[in-house]
Amino acid sequence: MIGDIKDCAMLNNGLKIPWLGFGVFKISDGQEVEQAVKYALEAGYRSIDTAAAYRNERGVGKAIQESGIPREDVFLTTKLWNEDQRNKRTLKAFEESLERLGTEYVDLYLIHWPVKGFYQETWKAMEEIYQSGRAKSIGVSNFLVHHLEDILPDSQVVPAVNQIEFHPFLIQPKLLKFCQEHQIQVEAWSPLMQGQIITEPNVQKLAEKYHKTPAQITLRWDLQHEVVTIPKSTRSSRIAENAQIFDFELSQEDMNALDALDQGKRIGPDPDNFNF
Numbered sequence: 117m118i119g120d121i122k123d124c125a126m127l128n129n130g131l132k133i134p135w136l137g138f139g140v141f142k143i144s145d146g147q148e149v150e151q152a153v154k155y156a157l158e159a160g161y162r163s164i165d166t167a168a169a170y171r172n173e174r175g176v177g178k179a180i181q182e183s184g185i186p187r188e189d190v191f192l193t194t195k196l197w198n199e200d201q202r203n204k205r206t207l208k209a210f211e212e213s214l215e216r217l218g219t220e221y222v223d224l225y226l227i228h229w230p231v232k233g234f235y236q237e238t239w240k241a242m243e244e245i246y247q248s249g250r251a252k253s254i255g256v257s258n259f260l261v262h263h264l265e266d267i268l269p270d271s272q273v274v275p276a277v278n279q280i281e282f283h284p285f286l287i288q289p290k291l292l293k294f295c296q297e298h299q300i301q302v303e304a305w306s307p308l309m310q311g312q313i314i315t316e317p318n319v320q321k322l323a324e325k326y327h328k329t330p331a332q333i334t335l336r337w338d339l340q341h342e343v344v345t346i347p348k349s350t351r352s353s354r355i356a357e358n359a360q361i362f363d364f365e366l367s368q369e370d371m372n373a374l375d376a377l378d379q380g381k382r383i384g385p386d387p388d389n390f391n392f
């Protein structure tokens with residue numbers, strides 16, 4: 117059982133990623149993100165997920181440095197933005213992210229979206245970054261099975277992670293199975309459906325049963341699916357609440373009940389049809 121906030125998944129290159137991380141999408145750079153990351157680190161999170169596109173890498177880096185926690189004890193993820201793929205500036209964009217984060221390496225560097233016509237070539241540049249040692253692992257985000265099939269045959273490095281939209285309304289079982297079979301760790305973005313899951317009656321019922329909150333039920337469901345999860349909040353009470361998911365276990369029957377909510381419903385863009 118995953119029973120401690122320090123517990124980690126093992127990536128396909130032997131690197132460990134905490135099962136629980138902290139997402140910072142839509143948190144402003146400067147004081148807001150610095151405060152949020154500070155709350156998360158104080159609550160025991162040791163993994164932070166940002167992206168060049170979130171425009172808050174500086175604040176994330178500053179908060180980690182000022183926390184006094186050794187850099188090697190924090191798992192830091194950032195992502196390559198689409199425009200940088202189109203302009204073939206992956207290596208340059210990576211350098212710029214490192215500079216903004218104020219660090220010499222990241223633990224995980226992801227291709228943010230599979231930009232049609234570009235992502236295969238981008239993966240080669242990602243491999244170069246990996247070989248340089250400045251990204252301890254590399255992966256992808258929003259890749260469907262056919263995107264993965266496009267890059268795997270020619271790759272020297274199998275993506276360590278695929279970060280995808282994942283919550284009880286969107287499970288994508290075939291994609292999950294494909295990733296598991298290829299030792300690609302699945303990581304859930306918008307695990308709380310950007311807050312919408314909280315009012316789902318079946319989730320609320322389970323919350324009452326386990327004396328937990330709807331958010332905790334949903335995040336625990338991620339862990340029991342062996343999916344790394346990265347909820348976001350700016351409020352210290354919710355940041356702490358979302359980390360209290362290691363002291364209970366959902367029964368198989370209740371896991372199945374949550375699985376039955378799957379409707380293939382996205383709250384974010386479709387990776388086969390996005391225009392940014």
Ligand SMILES: NC(=O)c1ccc[n+]([C@@H]2O[C@H](COP(=O)([O-])OP(=O)(O)OC[C@H]3O[C@@H](n4cnc5c(N)ncnc54)[C@H](OP(=O)(O)O)[C@@H]3O)[C@@H](O)[C@H]2O)c1
Nearest residue numbers: 139140141257305306307308309310311331347348349350
């Ligand atoms: N790779 C990608 O394309 C991609 C796309 C989207 C997101 N992500 C990553 O995934 C992370 C998480 O996804 P997300 O930020 O979209 O959504 P999320 O984590 O599913 O939900 C965040 C929303 O839920 C609210 N919330 C958080 N904890 C709560 C709780 N315990 N009870 C009630 N409401 C709660 C937050 O409000 P407050 O802040 O007001 O508490 C916020 O509005 C992002 O921050 C980002 O790092 C990646």
